[in-house]
Amino acid sequence: xxxxxxxxxxxxxxxxxxxxxxxxxxxxxxxxxxxxxxxxxxxxxxxxxxxxxxxxxxxxxxxxxxxxxxxxxxxxxxxxxxxxxxxxxxxxxxxxxxxxxxxxxxxxxxxxxxxxxxxxxxxxxxxxxxxxxxxxxxxxxxxxxxxxxxxxxxxxxxxxxxxxxxxxxxxxxxxxxxxxxxxxxxxxxxxxxxxxxxxxxxxxxxxxxxxxxxxxxxxxxxxxxxxxxxxxxxxxxxxxxxxxxxxxxxxxxxxxxxxxxxxxxxxxxxxxxxxxxxxxxxxxxx
Numbered sequence: 001x002x003x004x005x006x007x008x009x010x011x012x013x014x015x016x017x018x019x020x021x022x023x024x025x026x027x028x029x030x031x032x033x034x035x036x037x038x039x040x041x042x043x044x045x046x047x048x049x050x051x052x053x054x055x056x057x058x059x060x061x062x063x064x065x066x067x068x069x070x071x072x073x074x075x076x077x078x079x080x081x082x083x084x085x086x087x088x089x090x091x092x093x094x095x096x097x098x099x100x101x102x103x104x105x106x107x108x109x110x111x112x113x114x115x116x117x118x119x120x121x122x123x124x125x126x127x128x129x130x131x132x133x134x135x136x137x138x139x140x141x142x143x144x145x146x147x148x149x150x151x152x153x154x155x156x157x158x159x160x161x162x163x164x165x166x167x168x169x170x171x172x173x174x175x176x177x178x179x180x181x182x183x184x185x186x187x188x189x190x191x192x193x194x195x196x197x198x199x200x201x202x203x204x205x206x207x208x209x210x211x212x213x214x215x216x217x218x219x220x221x222x223x224x225x226x227x228x229x230x231x232x233x234x235x236x237x238x239x240x241x242x243x244x245x246x247x248x249x250x251x252x253x254x255x256x257x258x259x260x261x262x263x264x265x266x267x268x269x270x271x272x273x274x275x276x277x278x279x280x281x282x283x284x285x286x
Contacts, residue, residue, distance in 0.1 A: 003199055003216050003225045003260075004152065010145075012120055012138040014223050021107045028103060032096040035089050045069070047083035058083075142220050149218055150192050157196045157212045178232050178272050179214060182264070185277045191285045192218040199227070201253050211246075217262070219285045226284055227255060228262040235267035258284075 045062035048069045058080035059069030072080050113119060124137040125144075140148065159165075159173065166174055168183040172195060179195075186193045196212040203209050215228040229246070233239040243265075247257075255261050262284055266272045 003227065004149075004194075004197065010137075010139045010223065014139070014221065016221055017110055018107070018114065021103060021110060025100065025103045025107060028096055028100045032093065032100060035093050035096070039086065039089055039093065042086040042089070043079060043082050045083065046087055047080060145223070146192050146218070146220055150194075152194075154194070154197055157198075176230075176232055178230055178264075178266060181272060181274050182215060182228065182230060182277055185274055185281055186215070186217060186285075189278070189281055189286065191281060192220065193228075201249055203249060204252065211249075217281075217285050221286065224260070226260055226262050228264070230272075231263070231265040233267070234265045235269070 048059040050057045058072040061069035125141040197216045213227045231243045
């Protein structure tokens with residue numbers, strides 16, 4: 001679900017395989033190293049399994065050319081398990097080596113493609129600035145996309161006269177000290193956001209209602225938008241009930257935590273802090 005319709009959809013979606021490939025390389029490398037270390041501690045030889053009627057017998061083969069092996073007694077069942085695991089791990093290690101080689105080669109190729117001056121993004125980025133306005137690019141460089149997304153003007157939700165004036169480091173008025181922490185964190189991490197951007201929601205009765213989420217944020221890497229709602233008085237029963245009702249309406253409109261909704265909350269005895277907010281921002285928005 002796209003919350004804002006300020007710009008035309010890019011015809012070429014973001015191509016961001018590098019972090020996925022890098023994560024897989026790290027995962028496979030770690031598992032390969034673990035299995036190679038475990039293999040050094042495994043018992044000698046291999047396992048032969050024989051079945052006679054309903055009886056299963058295990059044999060340990062340690063000598064080259066031996067096709068029978070030494071019988072493993074029932075009390076040494078752990079030895080049979082260790083040998084079976086060893087046989088499996090050897091096959092797994094061979095496969096992991098092949099996969100790792102493939103992933104590393106693919107990652108190198110991807111980095112070359114991404115950094116190539118002929119990539120779709122770079123073709124537009126390298127154009128003369130006088131020529132750019134004449135072009136409809138299939139995808140925009142991150143900086144251009146960010147500026148365009150943030151340039152949209154929208155009606156601001158008015159402030160009541162009897163509430164205190166609170167401002168972010170960018171001199172933007174907000175409604176709570178916690179929102180200052182969130183806004184300043186987003187700005188420090190160069191994450192584009194819109195404060196209280198009007199969002200039309202369909203109610204349970206099928207009516208349309210305008211919400212003003214605390215923040216709508218943009219992940220520039222994926223071009224995905226997230227609503228960020230901060231619930232600041234969760235120890236207030238009436239407030240908490242209202243928060244639950246809002247989340248139910250969001251779900252009705254296909255807005256789910258972790259998918260396109262970020263939630264932070266606090267109570268009077270358990271306030272948020274900038275470290276916690278930064279961790280959340282990095283998890284979803286970078």
